[in-house]
Amino acid sequence: MTPQTAVETGTMTGKQHIELVEHNAAHNYHPLPIVVAKAEGVWVEDVEGKRYMDMLAAYSAVNFGHCHPELIAVAKEQLDRVTLTSRAFHNDQLGPLCKELAEYCGMEAILPMNTGAEAVETAIKTARKWGYTFKGVPDGKAKIICCEDNFHGRTTTIVSFSTDPTCRAGFGPFTPGFEIIKYGDIDALENAIDDNTVGFLVEPIQGEAGILVPPPDYLRRVRELCSKKKVLLILDEIQSGLGRTGRTLCCDHDGVKPDILILGKALGGGIMPISAIVSSREILSVFHPGEHGSTFGGNPLACAIARKVVQILKTNKYQDNARDMGEYLFGKLRTIRTDKVKEIRGRGLWVGIEFHPAAGVARDYCKRLMNEGMLCKDTHEQTMRLAPPLCITKDEIDWAFERLEKVLT
Ligand SMILES: *Cc1c(COP(=O)(O)O)cnc(C)c1O
Numbered sequence: 439m440t441p442q443t444a445v446e447t448g449t450m451t452g453k454q455h456i457e458l459v460e461h462n463a464a465h466n467y468h469p470l471p472i473v474v475a476k477a478e479g480v481w482v483e484d485v486e487g488k489r490y491m492d493m494l495a496a497y498s499a500v501n502f503g504h505c506h507p508e509l510i511a512v513a514k515e516q517l518d519r520v521t522l523t524s525r526a527f528h529n530d531q532l533g534p535l536c537k538e539l540a541e542y543c544g545m546e547a548i549l550p551m552n553t554g555a556e557a558v559e560t561a562i563k564t565a566r567k568w569g570y571t572f573k574g575v576p577d578g579k580a581k582i583i584c585c586e587d588n589f590h591g592r593t594t595t596i597v598s599f600s601t602d603p604t605c606r607a608g609f610g611p612f613t614p615g616f617e618i619i620k621y622g623d624i625d626a627l628e629n630a631i632d633d634n635t636v637g638f639l640v641e642p643i644q645g646e647a648g649i650l651v652p653p654p655d656y657l658r659r660v661r662e663l664c665s666k667k668k669v670l671l672i673l674d675e676i677q678s679g680l681g682r683t684g685r686t687l688c689c690d691h692d693g694v695k696p697d698i699l700i701l702g703k704a705l706g707g708g709i710m711p712i713s714a715i716v717s718s719r720e721i722l723s724v725f726h727p728g729e730h731g732s733t734f735g736g737n738p739l740a741c742a743i744a745r746k747v748v749q750i751l752k753t754n755k756y757q758d759n760a761r762d763m764g765e766y767l768f769g770k771l772r773t774i775r776t777d778k779v780k781e782i783r784g785r786g787l788w789v790g791i792e793f794h795p796a797a798g799v800a801r802d803y804c805k806r807l808m809n810e811g812m813l814c815k816d817t818h819e820q821t822m823r824l825a826p827p828l829c830i831t832k833d834e835i836d837w838a839f840e841r842l843e844k845v846l847t
Contacts, residue, residue, distance in 0.1 A: 452485050470808050470815075477504035480827045480834055482813070491838055493807075493814045495827045497645075498677045498788075500708035502750060503829040509707040509746055516742040524733055531741035538748050540716055543687070543699055547722045548714045550736040554676040554702030555591025557713035560730065561639065561698050562595065564715060565670045566615070567724035569636030573668060580636045583669075585621040589646030590639065590674055622652035624659045631663070637670040637698070642688035645677040648821035649790030651783055657692040664697070670721070676702035676713070681828050684761030684786035686751055691785070697721060707747050712740035756828040760786040763830055770839045776847045780820075789824040790817075791846075803845055810841040 444450040445458070452473040475485045480503060482492050495501060502509065516531070523529045536548050549564075551557045565582055569575035584590075584599040597605045598612035606612070619626040621644060631638075642657055644650040664671040673696035678688035680701065685691055687699070698721065702713035711734075715722075734740070750756065764786040771782050771789070778797035783790050793800055800816035807814055816822050826838070 450485065455485060470804060470813065472808060472813065479503040479505075480830050489811065490808070491812045491826070491834065493812055493824050493826045493838065495825050496708060497703060497815075498680075498682050498825055499703040499706065501681050501704035501828045502707060502747070502756060503827040504708065506707060506750075506829075508750065509709060509743055512742050512746040513707075513709050513739065516739050519738070521739040522734065522737045525731055525736055529736070529738040529741070531738040531745065532736045535736075535741040535745050535748075538745055539701075539714065542748050542752065543716045544695060545699065545716045546719045548716045549722060549725070549730070550712060550714045550741070551732050552711045552713060552734050552740070553591070554700070554713050555593050555596055556732060556735075557676070557700045557702050557715055558590045558596055558639075558674060559593055561637075561672050561674075561700050561715050563730060564698060564717070564721060564724060565637035565639075565672060567729075568670060568721055569634070571724050572720075573636060575634045575636060579634045581615055581617055581632065581634045582637045582639055582672075583617050583619055583627065583630050583635060584639050585641075585644070586618055587621060587644055587647035587650070588618075588639075588641065589644070590641075621647075621650065622656050624656060624663065627660060628663060631667045631669055635667070635669050637672045638664055639672040639674065641674045641678060642692075643678050643683065643785060643788070645788070645823075646817055648792060648818050649784045649788055649823060651785060657689060657694045661692075661694045661696075670697040672696060672698040672700065674700045676700055678788070680704040680747070680751060681756040681760050682786055682788050682825065684764055685757055686754075688785070705744050705747055706740055707743045709743050710737075710740040712744050714744075759830070760828045763787055763828075763832065763835055764789075766832060767824070767835050767839070770835070771842070774843055774846055778846060784824075787824075787826055787828055787830065790821050791824070792821045795820065806845045807841060810845065812838055812841050 444454055455473040456471055473485045474482045476483050480491055481489055483489050540546055540548050549560055551560055566580040569580040586601045590596045595613040597609055599616035600606055617630050619630045673689055675687050699716040706712040778793055780794045781792045799819050800822040803822055804814045804816050814822050
């Protein structure tokens with residue numbers, strides 16, 4: 439069949455699908471050569487009917503598993519009622535979500551957006567305006583401190599404080615107002631804070647950097663320092679939050695509460711993009727009508743799904759499974775005897791396996807695992823990340839471990 443006929447009849451091969459993307463889409467990604475046609479739980483199936491275990495979970499956006507029946511049911515029901523009003527009018531899902539999500543996070547109010555990057559942008563605008571309104575920072579002088587090797591998204595402002603050359607090269611001029619310090623270093627933070635510092639934006643575990651876990655008392659000391667110096671602690675839990683590390687939020691491990699919490703990814707149940715910043719009424723009082731927003735932000739379809747996500751989280755089923763299966767997986771990984779691996783690190787069901795440079799790049803291991811029926815993603819050349827949906831069972835971990843052991847040794 440010619441490719442054109444195949445497109446029209448919906449009978450394309452995986453190879454033909456990939457060719458279409460190659461020819462007709464910008465090359466801003468380098469995906470593994472698999473074309474997914476359907477999925478359920480931790481499993482995906484390609485257009486030719488071959489099954490794979492999904493060990494990436496869309497960068498933690500499908501924490502509750504592909505096509506979670508309760509989430510799909512809520513989405514279908516909401517699709518038949520109303521999907522979009524814009525914030526020009528109220529809708530009957532937004533108010534309940536605001537209350538339920540804020541209370542669940544132990545905070546007071548939220549500002550909903552769509553993508554993670556938009557929520558990070560929202561946090562930046564909030565912190566700046568808070569600095570001018572409540573801290574007396576001179577207009578245009580607000581400073582936000584960020585960390586080396588951070589990942590907070592892809593907008594022009596956010597790549598302005600990235601230290602990854604690939605993210606930045608060719609995209610300047612960049613937004614001023616950011617200072618970059620070493621991650622995990624409390625003295626660096628203390629030295630960087632000055633009178634104009636309005637916020638410290640940080641990931642509790644650096645995901646894209648390769649699942650980098652900071653020293654044990656880091657977050658607690660960051661919290662103390664930010665409170666003492668009147669600097670907003672802005673935690674980006676877009677990837678670390680909502681069950682991934684074995685607790686609802688990664689900062690729960692340290693008993694730390696941020697001033698601004700940034701959520702995204704799993705908040706939309708892998709169905710709709712929805713993100714939010716969660717904070718206090720006072721901090722969010724900096725916004726007045728017209729100063730910020732998004733056409734799709736707070737739409738009833740995404741809100742209905744996010745409300746169900748909060749309900750599901752309240753059972754603690756996924757957090758507990760992430761903790762238990764995470765411990766089980768780490769225990770097994772520690773038994774692997776290989777000279778290829780430099781370090782295995784992480785928390786809950788979030789694992790970074792860093793290879794020695796001499797052992798080759800992580801992408802080659804991901805390709806070999808794909809041939810074994812398991813999908814993972816490399817990050818920063820030498821590290822492979824494992825982040826399966828949090829519904830994964832012990833048998834499925836055993837299945838994954840067999841393949842990992844084979845490829846790693
Ligand atoms: C994915 C991610 C973002 C960006 O979210 P998008 O929805 O891709 O814009 C921001 N911060 C962290 C920590 C992330 O993992």
